[in-house]
Amino acid sequence: MVFRSAQPPSEPKKVQAKTGRRAFLWKAASGLTAAALVTHGCGGSSPNGHADGGPAVHTSPKVRWRLASSFPRALDTIYGVADTLAKRVSDLTNGAFTIRPYPQGELVPAMEVLDAVQQGTVQIGHTASYYYKGKNPVLAFDCAVPFGLTARQQSAWLVHGGGLELMRSVFADFNIVNYPGGNTGMQMGGWFRRELNNAKDINGLKMRIPGLGGEVMSRMGATVQVLAGGDIFPALERGAIDATEWVGPYDDEKLGFYKVAKFYYYPGWWEPGPSLSFMVNQAALESLPAHYRGVLEVAMAEADHDMIMNYDRKNPPALARLLEAGAQLRPFARDIMELARKTSFDLMEELAAKDAGYRKVYEQWSAFRDASYQWFNTAETEYAAFARQMMESKG
Template sequence: MDRRKFFASAGTAAAATATLAAPAIAQSAPELKWRLTSSFPKSLDTIFGAAEVFAKNVAEASDGKFQIQVFPAGEIVPGLQAADKVTDGTLEMAHTASYYYWGKDPTFAFATAVPFGLNSRQQNAWMYEGGGIDLMNEFYAAYNIHALPGGNTGAQMGGWFRKEIKTAADLKGVKMRIGGFGGKVIAKLGVVPQQIAGGDIYPALEKGTIDAAEWVGPYDDQKLGFNKVAPYYYYPGWWEGGPMLHFFINKAKWEGLPKNYQAIITGAAALANTDMQARYDHLNPGALKKLVADGAKLRPFSAEILEACFNAAKETYAEMNATNAAFKKVHDAVMAYRADAYLWQQVSEATFDNFMMAQQRKKAL
């Protein structure tokens, strides 16, 4: 073989390959700058911080070619209008709670939490393995949204009350800030629900515009100072057993992304989803001890109240199922999943936890 001809032909082939490959690589990793609005103020570093964790990992995984700028609630969009701006294409993304938009359609609530629904582990399992992501995205398509899980607070607290609540009758006439679908259920017990963005809750409580408010749990509640204006701190937040946040992405923008960028977003969202609950689980114990030390009066909702609320929830679900086919489709899937999930968790998980909690109460831990 003529060596000169071989290397000449090899060089020509390599050059041709490089010419073909370069545009393909460039097309698969374009430089993009997106904007993401959060529904939460920057001061709530744990819940707002999930969007920052997400954006940081998207940038790092794309070698800085895919930049997502995160804005706190109110800076470019009011917190409760985040989904609207994703739907109409004003913004590429939002980090929000799906149940904020239950007024458009109560089906939105299932992606975050519904009364006496799934706990956080069950919500993750349903979303990632039980078809929840696909089922919710089938619903979101009508709003030009593609959504991915983006965090969980774990079971939330039942809120701060100006007066002690001992019976279901004590709830009548209480003006309470309560997010999402839970407000519709608790209204059956005489509560007057108020939907107020996180940053506006404290002044409403302080001025007496509302009598009670729920937000998240000890760490955030301490930062917001609710214990200074409402001393009774109730648990559990039965309307939010495993409230999940989501990254809402404009559907057309999502579909226009290269597959590798879709994979990067999916992975970064999953990391943010895990990171948020880990941070809450780490920070809540110390915050709860500090709140109690500062005078917060920790109280469980009575069995009577929980039973009345559970029955009100079942009644509300039946009403919704009768008039909303989309709601019924997701409801039936979630509740079937809930039945099997609790069948399993009561066997080993709950038994272990109950024993360990008994040891904690005996100060044996």
């Protein structure tokens, strides 16, 4: 809550400086207003999709971009962020700047979106940065690491806590400028064909799980695979994998995992608040007129904010439907959680000891995480615990 001191009626109100995301949206909106008073040339199309050259006319330049997504079109919330972005960009430029999204596999494979953006095959991608930890392990922090930040904490770290600046220094090596591209919120632990009674049951488990969480599960004894969303169900159905994680009830129901694996575990300790990313080719971004860059940034911010609200609306009824269909909820055993946490931080400490770049991000992130947890545990966690007790006492 913000308290403002009253001013005498005779004094004019002072205009306060805007900070953070409000300032970002204000500047971008101001740029759009100013752009309406400026004329631009319109002519041939450059390799980046930017129309330039030719005689000056009283219209905005035509820009046509392509977006590669790591997600199948059927998952309307996680893939739908790309559609939201494209619609807002088109609406804000009266159709002069358009972005055409392509689902996983239509232009490039799901796990090669970063490569496509880096090479300029597409101007923009929508993906999860931890898919590319093989290129640089620190990229996982742009998305999620085990026992890390919740969705609100992750957004706070990226936008106001210095995270975005740190991550952009890493993405610069790939000729990419990254922006937050939505968050699913706390994820589920996934679908298992058999129960996990203790940590020993992970030995030999064949599981689809990407990111640093996959490496942790591997160290705990699992055989890990990384599969694109559209490829998971067939692998689970034919027994190529014993378990899989994806996002949460709404997407999991669409993908049909409950039909072949009935045990639904929680929580997804490896992804407490995963932030997806818009990855923009640096040359393509720099080729845009200034007001189009403002449009793009505003549209990305809207799409980023919209995703978690959409999931928070859709997940509760989806979970109820899954339970009615026979899914059996199970919490991970305490020893699994404790072993996973120890393994996770041992792994991150090892990576930090080996690489100064990783250590720089890890130490800054760790300090932010510790302070954030102290605050959230003061109010948020206590309230959530009380609310849960009241709900359980009612039924």
